[in-house]
Amino acid sequence: MEKIVILTGAGISAESGLGTFRDEGGLWSQHRIEDVATPEGFVRNPGLVHGFYNARRAQAARARPNAAHRALARLQRDWPGEVVIVTQNVDGLHEAGGAEAVIHMHGTLARALCGACGHRWDAPEEMAVGEPCPACDRPAARPDVVWFGEMPYRMDEIYDHLAEASVFAAIGTSGQVYPAAAFVHEAIASGARTVELNLEPSMSVSSFDEARFGPATETVPAWVTELLGRQG
Numbered sequence: 627m628e629k630i631v632i633l634t635g636a637g638i639s640a641e642s643g644l645g646t647f648r649d650e651g652g653l654w655s656q657h658r659i660e661d662v663a664t665p666e667g668f669v670r671n672p673g674l675v676h677g678f679y680n681a682r683r684a685q686a687a688r689a690r691p692n693a694a695h696r697a698l699a700r701l702q703r704d705w706p707g708e709v710v711i712v713t714q715n716v717d718g719l720h721e722a723g724g725a726e727a728v729i730h731m732h733g734t735l736a737r738a739l740c741g742a743c744g745h746r747w748d749a750p751e752e753m754a755v756g757e758p759c760p761a762c763d764r765p766a767a768r769p770d771v772v773w774f775g776e777m778p779y780r781m782d783e784i785y786d787h788l789a790e791a792s793v794f795a796a797i798g799t800s801g802q803v804y805p806a807a808a809f810v811h812e813a814i815a816s817g818a819r820t821v822e823l824n825l826e827p828s829m830s831v832s833s834f835d836e837a838r839f840g841p842a843t844e845t846v847p848a849w850v851t852e853l854l855g856r857q858g
């Protein structure tokens with residue numbers, strides 16, 4: 627049965643009230659990436675970085691999944707083949723919307739990571755500088771989020787899924803950050819049909835067989851209904 631692989635970005639959570647990065651007024655117009663989303667920034671000023679992620683963690687905790695998140699969960703439930711959701715997002719809205727086995731390639735706000743021993747645990751609402759790791763006790767706790775210059779998580783698994791994809795969809799991502807922006811090329815190499823669902827054309831829109839523009843809460847449910855209707 628056809629395997630569907632879906633990549634999501636900040637745009638799928640925009641209508642849940644979570645900011646995107648590169649849209650007008652987005653997170654990268656309010657903060658410098660090198661200060662809040664790099665290992666060097668964390669060493670330079672861990673308090674600033676914890677403050678950035680504490681605010682995003684609190685906002686994500688208040689956010690609710692939207693019709694797009696719920697539609698992807700419906701697709702996972704009702705599609706006869708496998709549906710794999712790979713997200714660049716660090717919010718938990720896919721799971722809150724009913725999705726399962728979501729691959730968080732950029733980590734999640736809900737988890738903390740020890741920079742010294744690699745231990746992971748559920749992050750407290752507010753992380754503070756010098757917080758000791760529950761496993762090794764060293765003051766090396768950081769958000770379990772992948773920063774620029776770090777390797778995204780579970781890439782081997784993701785490439786294996788892309789190699790088996792019959793359908794690949796990119797939803798709510800500007801296609802400006804690699805390796806995620808190149809997933810469409812992996813999918814094309816596997817012979818998959820590719821579709822972009824975005825508010826406006828992404829940087830990689832020309833690589834897709836098809837592109838549908840509009841808010842995710844409209845385009846994603848319509849796309850899912852069509853897919854499920856088509857398989858009869």
Ligand code: APR
Nearest residue numbers: 635636637640646647648714798799800803825826841842
């Ligand atoms: N519905 C659909 N798409 C939307 C909506 C919406 N309501 N609102 C915005 N978008 C689209 C924008 O048009 C844009 O193409 O979502 C995309 C968001 O792009 P970015 O802000 O660049 O976010 P993303 O692509 O997820 O960024 C990738 O960059 O900074 C890193 O680690 C961070 O995971 C992030 C990665």
